[in-house]
Every structure is written in structure tokens, then in C-alpha cells.
Amino acid sequence: MTMNGTRDLGAIVLEKFQFSDELFMIRVLPEEDSSIPLPGQFYLLKSWEGFDPLLSRPFAPIAVHENGSLDFLVKVVGRGTKIINSSIEGAKVKLRGPCGKPFPAPSGQRLLLLGGSVGIAPMLFAYKRYKDIVPAKLVIGVPGGEWENFCKSELMSDTNLEVFSDDGSIGRSGTPLTFLTEEGVGTDDEVWACGPIGMLKALGGSLIHKVREDQVYVSLEARMACGIGGCLGCVIPTTLGNRRVCADGPVFRMSEVSWDEL
Amino acid sequence: MTMNGTRDLGAIVLEKFQFSDELFMIRVLPEEDSSIPLPGQFYLLKSWEGFDPLLSRPFAPIAVHENGSLDFLVKVVGRGTKIINSSIEGAKVKLRGPCGKPFPAPSGQRLLLLGGSVGIAPMLFAYKRYKDIVPAKLVIGVPGGEWENFCKSELMSDTNLEVFSDDGSIGRSGTPLTFLTEEGVGTDDEVWACGPIGMLKALGGSLIHKVREDQVYVSLEARMACGIGGCLGCVIPTTLGNRRVCADGPVFRMSEVSWDEL
Amino acid sequence: MSSKRLLQAKIGSLTLRSPAIIASGVWPMEPERWPSGVVDNVGAICTKGLTLSPKEGNRGIRIWETNCGLLNSIGLQNPGLEAFLKNEFDQLKDCGCPIIFNLAFHREEELYHLLDILTSFGFTGTVEINVSCPNVSGGGMTWALNLASLEKVLKRARALWRGDMWVKLSPNVPKICDGAIVAESCGADAVVVANTWLGLAIDVKRKKPVFERIFAGLSGPAILPLSLRLVWEAASAVKIPVIGCGGVADAEGALAMLMAGASAFQVGTALFSDFEVVKKICDGIENYMAENQINDLEEIVGIAQKA
Amino acid sequence: MSSKRLLQAKIGSLTLRSPAIIASGVWPMEPERWPSGVVDNVGAICTKGLTLSPKEGNRGIRIWETNCGLLNSIGLQNPGLEAFLKNEFDQLKDCGCPIIFNLAFHREEELYHLLDILTSFGFTGTVEINVSCPNVSGGGMTWALNLASLEKVLKRARALWRGDMWVKLSPNVPKICDGAIVAESCGADAVVVANTWLGLAIDVKRKKPVFERIFAGLSGPAILPLSLRLVWEAASAVKIPVIGCGGVADAEGALAMLMAGASAFQVGTALFSDFEVVKKICDGIENYMAENQINDLEEIVGIAQKA
Numbered sequence A, B: 001m002t003m004n005g006t007r008d009l010g011a012i013v014l015e016k017f018q019f020s021d022e023l024f025m026i027r028v029l030p031e032e033d034s035s036i037p038l039p040g041q042f043y044l045l046k047s048w049e050g051f052d053p054l055l056s057r058p059f060a061p062i063a064v065h066e067n068g069s070l071d072f073l074v075k076v077v078g079r080g081t082k083i084i085n086s087s088i089e090g091a092k093v094k095l096r097g098p099c100g101k102p103f104p105a106p107s108g109q110r111l112l113l114l115g116g117s118v119g120i121a122p123m124l125f126a127y128k129r130y131k132d133i134v135p136a137k138l139v140i141g142v143p144g145g146e147w148e149n150f151c152k153s154e155l156m157s158d159t160n161l162e163v164f165s166d167d168g169s170i171g172r173s174g175t176p177l178t179f180l181t182e183e184g185v186g187t188d189d190e191v192w193a194c195g196p197i198g199m200l201k202a203l204g205g206s207l208i209h210k211v212r213e214d215q216v217y218v219s220l221e222a223r224m225a226c227g228i229g230g231c232l233g234c235v236i237p238t239t240l241g242n243r244r245v246c247a248d249g250p251v252f253r254m255s256e257v258s259w260d261e262l
Numbered sequence C, D: 001m002s003s004k005r006l007l008q009a010k011i012g013s014l015t016l017r018s019p020a021i022i023a024s025g026v027w028p029m030e031p032e033r034w035p036s037g038v039v040d041n042v043g044a045i046c047t048k049g050l051t052l053s054p055k056e057g058n059r060g061i062r063i064w065e066t067n068c069g070l071l072n073s074i075g076l077q078n079p080g081l082e083a084f085l086k087n088e089f090d091q092l093k094d095c096g097c098p099i100i101f102n103l104a105f106h107r108e109e110e111l112y113h114l115l116d117i118l119t120s121f122g123f124t125g126t127v128e129i130n131v132s133c134p135n136v137s138g139g140g141m142t143w144a145l146n147l148a149s150l151e152k153v154l155k156r157a158r159a160l161w162r163g164d165m166w167v168k169l170s171p172n173v174p175k176i177c178d179g180a181i182v183a184e185s186c187g188a189d190a191v192v193v194a195n196t197w198l199g200l201a202i203d204v205k206r207k208k209p210v211f212e213r214i215f216a217g218l219s220g221p222a223i224l225p226l227s228l229r230l231v232w233e234a235a236s237a238v239k240i241p242v243i244g245c246g247g248v249a250d251a252e253g254a255l256a257m258l259m260a261g262a263s264a265f266q267v268g269t270a271l272f273s274d275f276e277v278v279k280k281i282c283d284g285i286e287n288y289m290a291e292n293q294i295n296d297l298e299e300i301v302g303i304a305q306k307a
Ligand SMILES: Cc1cc2nc3c(=O)[nH]c(=O)nc-3n(C[C@H](O)[C@H](O)[C@H](O)COP(=O)(O)OP(=O)(O)OC[C@H]3O[C@@H](n4cnc5c(N)ncnc54)[C@H](O)[C@@H]3O)c2cc1C
Pocket: A042, A057, A058, A059, A060, A061, A072, A073, A074, A075, A076, A077, A078, A079, A080, A081, A082, A118, A119, A121, A122, A220, A221, A222, A223, A224, A250
């Protein structure tokens, strides 16, 4: 009956790596067999017992390993991510996933992957997964110095990669969109993007008339409770009416989203 | 202004030792300077963030080390102790303490220390602290096999100790009160006891006319919220009216407690 | 006696395989989205709140976490009863347990129309009349606040509806008993006690209320002690079954609901934290019954009131 | 402007050094039991509920933890106002912030008598009239339920009392505004919104209610969204200051209270979890004010209502 294999899983923290005070990578190993996620899918994660915080937090994996372990890149922004940041190796966590619809299989055209801030996570995963199948280019934008260790880390090695930072302290100065303006984009390119809402909105303008509309996909964020399409807490306005980010998304055609109402 | 030095302290788990599924020792090191507890005093401990569970749990230390670290012997009985049992080395915990009034300084007479189940904790602490000052004897009662590893552990070595178990599987068969019946007690002995309420009630009967009333002390348990005498949640009936276990106790003269109303 | 029998709960004409009902508005209406096994122990499933016309629901932030609770202001987003029957009910109806139609309405005629549609469709099961949604203007929980109009609408609904009729009451009323007594006197088969509690959250960064409609409904473990009190009161006031709802998240809370007087209970928010919660609750109740030599769930119902 | 000035809160004739007041019944009345530094940021301290005659309080279990909340049924254990003045007030009065006398009563004459005693003692400060204790039979919160008798007793109390008069309202009423308006019309200097919420816990092992008096009062972070809603409503209804109470446990919750319309707030249950909570709250508010270039706490009060 289950289409997507979403499940609640116990998992154990194998490794935690701190890139800076507010950015870390956490590797967790599910204790049971579970579905392998595709790029764009995500997990709800919590590292605490009890109901405070009540809700698990959504994160998109940056990598899946052979033994089933998952890597997440997490930015500390509030209460939940702060508690997750205090997890230590050996600690137990809980996962719900994989949730959501992944990016569609690449069509064979060049894949241009744009990630801003923690929106890098699913883009990096997509890159590693598809780079041997289609020509792929990863363009990331980071806020600045806090992200330096991450950009220099092994995770980013061996990657056809361009880095932009707001203040030019890492890579080139600008955002992933700067790349589009400066280097252009091919009409047939597939463009996938994930990042701050401002970046995604601007992306529309940058791409207009440059690539085929139906080849641009974005992965969106929303506050989530259930993660499986039950509560309607995560809806966004689209041209087809409200759509659930957790179940109908998080990946949407750029053209579907009612950006003005977001 | 502060009489007793009760404070909220961050602490780190140095060691956790599992005696059985439901019994463990946890050693925590306060991250700040704090008052050194005396036998009978206790701490409120929690190992979780947030307010679920809301209240920290009271535990009496079994030992204090030179570096300030504290050992607790904990029995898993419900939600809070279950979560504490999942703490791992390096985890952070929070302590409130030392709370409560300790046992009075020993008078010089023989000290007979009776501990039942986790009531052993403060008795062991008292024993180690006073054994070189006054003649002391530690008599403990444990439920059965689950406690074997504890009884055989280093903690109990080098101790003038008698062990009783309900089913005779460890030490002698019976309870600490059996010791009193079988070996007697001197009129001048000081008797301190901590354990299940049934044991303490029975103790009254066993000692009557045998020791001086004002030399018998018990350490009591109660549900606690504040731990410093504010909420009146932990009161017990005494001959002087309601008394707070956390602030007026947990150590009370046997004769003060209104046992019939407990 | 099979363990399945042990857990059976009787509500009106229904015999549920377990007393655990999935509350309205929290669970996807597409069974293919249900993680496998999760509804095996579920006694019944309430649909999301269905209205006569499709509703887009509320704009802006819809859910906000509080300590052990969740504020929601979904605003009854739904495709309308007819579209639901046409497109969604078909896959749902063979899921293994009864589907309860949660019906919401603004004007009273809407409810009668909803019941007509269900009758024409051939549905003869149970409806849960929602007079307690705090997240819409007019209608919604204002129905529960005016006892005279509540009585009028329930009487008429009772006359129209042949199947079982549950009435889902609001906790945001002076006295829960009043509404429960009205529902009973109008021939309801059960009252659901209760819905979400009216609460407020402020977004301190933006210096304004989180929700566009300002107030929203609080659910989750935070409210269990409050729901238990209402269940106790309602169960003392009426003879029809009370279905406890609000904050059940483990076997202990479920047992508390039953002992306070509920014949069954609903589980909503707790599913967000754990898909296995219904299974864990059912196992916990079964173990409790075995340990306490209780052979029939009914023996527990209201037992704390008799103590 | 010193940072101390930033946090000042004005309630009636009082200027508190901070808006954080320690709620009644949670804090020891013996300053020597206070961990050092803990009350440095406290704006005022409410005494435990004081009555005319000494009270032993309730028997049986008095506190019970719920998810993010605490049910209590202390039952106003206290030595009586006279004994309190004789034995306890002396050490308390120089603690660095105003002491607010929380007065509880069964019959109305008791309140008048309590005020007489305070007057004779020479106390000219603030009283918090407790018409909202859920844990005693008669009197207590039943005062808040009957608006006519509430009006009568507050009018008379106002005539008797020269100092500031706060009225601590119950959340367990049909409409919080009604009581707030009565208090204002009787000349109260502030309303405290609110006290604990009526809840129930069942001891499933013993198959009976946990508390001897069955219902008990729910406090703690669980109820914050509910208190916030009441504060919003009360602040919309009256011009006198509203003091928020119920579930404040961090700076965000405190700011939410202020923004919803509270001029100050009380902190109770959160002190059980963390002695430093008041300091953390005050630091948090100060940082917020600095970041948002707000120089006067009053600018925040009710700001969300204006949005
Ligand atoms: C599908 C998906 C994938 C994600 N992948 C990642 C990832 O790989 N790495 C990562 O670091 N983060 C990711 N996020 C974001 C992450 O889930 C949030 O940062 C996290 O939930 C914040 O939790 P918190 O408790 O720390 O913050 P909170 O205390 O809950 O919130 C902090 C601030 O963030 C705002 N906020 C919280 N959640 C959201 C939200 N969902 N949308 C908009 N604003 C919000 C709050 O209003 C508040 O201002 C993803 C989100 C989604 C929906």
C-alpha cells in the first residue's frame, strides 16, 4: 500500500562535524532497513525524547552511504537545530522519511544545480548522484566566512563547483544567480534550485526566456507537522490551488508556484 | 544570604555504569564550583532540554569525589529515570543542589546505617564519610538478583557491610530489619535509615524501647517541584504539622513523623 | 477470547476494533500515503472537516509549535463534500475501519444539505458534526456557544440522518455539560469532547500575532489534563458515550481518558510525533488489561468516577 | 539611560525594576533559602496565598507533572496572615523589591478582615486579591464566576484599601473580559490574567483521580498560548494594566505577553526548572529592546494589538 516508503525510524549518530558555531554535518545510521532517498526528498529529524519541541525538523540529506547512513548539513537557526547541535556521537535520534517527491529523473541535458545556504544540501546530493549520468554543474552561494570550512571540506572536493559568497570572502562575490548572468545558461539546460525564498523568486527573472519553463524545478521549504500530507499545515499557493510542500512537493515546477502570494 | 548553597549547575556525564537493566550508577562533574553535599542531602537532576518532563528528579549522591564529581545510584522506575538512563558519557545534565538538611553530625556512638533499595544511596555516602570517625555498620536490603552486580561492585568493597535480599539470592534472606531482630541494637546506637516507606514504618516497631528515640533518623521521599521549600508540594504530616521534605527534611527524627497519616 | 475482542469499543451502533480513533484533520485522505501497518489498530478514522463548498483554508502561517502543543489555523481547507465523495472516498472506504464524516458548516442549511448529499450517495454510516472549529469566522465553534441554535440544528440533523450521529463539542464554552446534554437530548449517539482550545501566539520578531486570524486552536499533549477534566464532567452529565479528544499521546493518557469516562478516544497531534503511537497505545492498554485481569474495555470506562 | 531603566514597568503606583514578578505560591518566603542572585532582576514577589485563619492545605498528592505542565492542589497551606506578618514578613520586606500580598478568602468578610489586619500592621503597599484559587471548596475561584458578588466584594475592598489593589482573575470563566471590566470599574489598579487552569489527572495504577479534590490547577509552559489569548482579550477590554500570568518560561514568552497587552508578567512554574529563568528573561528582553531600538518597555506593551 505504501507508495513512498515513508517510515519512522530509530537511528544513531555516527559522526558529527562542526564547520562553525552555526553549521554542522551530522551522520546518522538508521537502525532498521529503510527506503533509499532520492535527491529532493527529505526527513523529519529529532534528537529528543518527549514532546517539547513537539515537531521533528525537516532536513534534506546531502548524501546516502552504502551502509544506509545519511548525512545532513544543518544550520543552527532556532530551538530544534540548537538541540540537534548538542547531539553527540552515539546518541539516538528519530527520523521520519524519506518524505516528499524527489526531483524528476534528469532528462540527459546539462544539469545546472543552484544551491543557496542550506539549500545546498539537496543540490549536492543531486550532483553526486547524477554527475556520472549527465553533464552537471553545481553552483552554490554561501553567506560568508562562517561557511569557509564547509566549502573547503572533503564534501565539496571532486566537484564541478562554483562558489559564490555575499561578501566575496569565499569564492566569487555574488549569489548563484550571478553565475547565470555572467556565464549564461543554455536553452535546453535543466535547472534545479534550492535556497532562500528571495533567491528562488529572483531566479524566475534571471531565467525567463532563457531556458524551457518546464525544465526549471525548485525545492521549497515550509513549516511542517505531519510530513505525509495529512495536516495541510505546509501548503503553498500554486496555479493549481494550495499544494502541500511535504507531499505534493517539496519539488515544484518553477512555473507552478504562485510566487507573488508566497 | 544563601544558607545552604543550593544552586542550578550544568554538569557533564563522566561515566555511566549499568548494574542491570533497571539499575545504574551515573557520575557527573559539575561545570562550576559548588557546595559539597553532606549525607542526606540530595540533588534534583535532569538530562533533557525543554519542559517535558517538566520537573527534575531528586537523587541522593552515594559519593563525592575530590574533583567535585558526584555519583548517583539510580533505579529506573518511570519516565524521568528512563531518559536519564539513556544518557551517555559526555552528555550534559543539569543539577539543582545540594538540597535539604543533612543528617546531623554523628554523636560518637555506633552508627547503624540501614538502606533499602535505592535508599542505600545516602547510607553508603554516610558510611564512607563517617566510618573513620565513629564505629559504623552498613546494612542494606535489596530486592533480588537485579542488584547482584551492584552488591559485588567496587562501591561496596571495603565496607563493614551486611546484605539482605528479599529472596535470599544475595546475602542473607530478609530486610535490614532482620538484622536488628537477629543481631540486636544497642541503646546508645545512632540509627539512620532510608528506604521504602514500608521498611521505615516497620523500623519504628523494631526499635521501640531499644534505642533512644532522639537518635533515630530517617530520610524520606516525596514528589518534588522546587526543591527549596517554595511550592509546598512535598509536605508530609509531622507532629509539628506539615513539613517540607525538601527543605525541613529529607532527614527527620523518626519520632517527629506522623507515620499513620503517611 | 482473542486479544482483538479485548479492545473492542462500542459507540452507538458501531463496534470498533479498538477505542483509538484518528481525529479529524490530521491524517492524509490518501491511503497510499499511510505508512504500512500504521492504521492496523485504528478503530475508526475521521475525515478532514468537510464543507458544502470547497474551501481554500486560511492564508499565512497555519501551524505553530508551542511547548508540548500545536496551534493550528488551517481553516477547513477541503474540496467540498461532493468532490471528496467523488475523488477521495473511494480509495478510503476499504481501509479496514469505519470512516467517520466530519461535517462543518456555517449556516444551518449547509449541514442539512451535507446530510442530504451523504444520504443520496448511499452512505449510512457515522457523521461527526463539527460545531467546534475555532478557525473560521461565523459557524464553526460559534455553534457550540449558543445552546438554543445548537439544539435547533441538532434536532433537525437528527431527523435527517439515519446513521449514527456524533457531535464534536468545543472546549471553549462556559460549561461542557450544557452542550453534551443538548446533544443527548437531540438524539446524538455520542459526543466528542472536545476540539482544540483557543490560544494565541505572537511572532515577537514581527511584533504581531502569528496567525492572520489572530487566535488559533491548541492541540497536543499540553492540553490532556484540560480535556480529561471536560471528559469527566461530560461523562457525569450524559448517558450517551463520550469520546475523549485532546492530547492523547500514550497508553497512560488513553487509559486516563477511558477511566475518566470516555468510551473511546481520538488521537490527532500525537501522530505527528510518532506513526506508531496508536499501536503503542493499543498494546499498552492490552497489557494493562491483562495485568489487571480486565476482560472488557467497558470495565475501565469511567472507573475513576466510581472510585 | 541605564539598562535598569530600560526594563522598568509601571503598574498603578508601583515602578518595578523589571516586569518579571514572582507568582504566588511557588517561592519560599524565607530569603535565606533563595539561591544567591536569583531575585536580583525580579520586579516584585507575590506572597503565597494568605488567609485569615491558618490552613493546613490539602491532603494526598499535591503536585503531578503533565507534559510541559504541572497540576497542583496545594490548597492554600499557610500560617494565616497574622502569623505571616509576625514571623515571616520581617525577613522578607527588605529583599530589594516590593512584596505583594496575595489574599485568599472564603466569605467576603474574611477579605475585609485581612485588609484591616494589613492596615493595622501599617502595610500600605499592594495586595493581589485572589479570586481564582481552584483548589479550595467555596470561595476561591467561585468568586470569579459570579460577577455580581465579585463586584460587591471588590467595591468594598477598594473602599477599605488605600494601597494598590490587583485582582487575580480565573481563566476558568466564560469570558475573561467580564471579570476584568468588573475589576476596573471597582477601581482595581491592575488585573492579573490569570491563575491555573482546571485540569484532571488519573492515576491509572490506582484507577482513580490523582488528587483528593479530583480537579487541580494546571500551570507551566503548556498553558502559555491559552494565557496569551486571555491577556489579549483582557487588554482589549480594560485600560488598567494587565499582568500576564501562566506559562512564561523564557524571553520569547515574556515578550509575547507584553506584546499581547500585558504591562508586566508573573513567573511561577518555570522557576522549578531553572533558578536563572528571570535573569535570562530580563537579559533577553533587554537584548531585544537594544536590537530593535526600543527605549521604553511601554513601547512594546500591546504592540501586537496595534499591528
Ligand atoms: C524540505 C525541507 C528541507 C530542509 N533542508 C534543510 C537542510 O538540509 N539543512 C538545514 O539546515 N535546514 C533545512 N531546512 C530548514 C530546517 O527545517 C529549519 O531550519 C528548521 O526546521 C528550523 O528549526 P529550529 O527549531 O531550529 O527553528 P525554529 O525555532 O523552529 O525557527 C527559527 C526561525 O526559523 C523560522 N522557521 C522555522 N522553520 C521554518 C520553515 N520551515 N520555513 C520558514 N521559516 C521557518 C521560524 O519562524 C523562526 O523564525 C529544510 C526545510 C524543509 C522544509
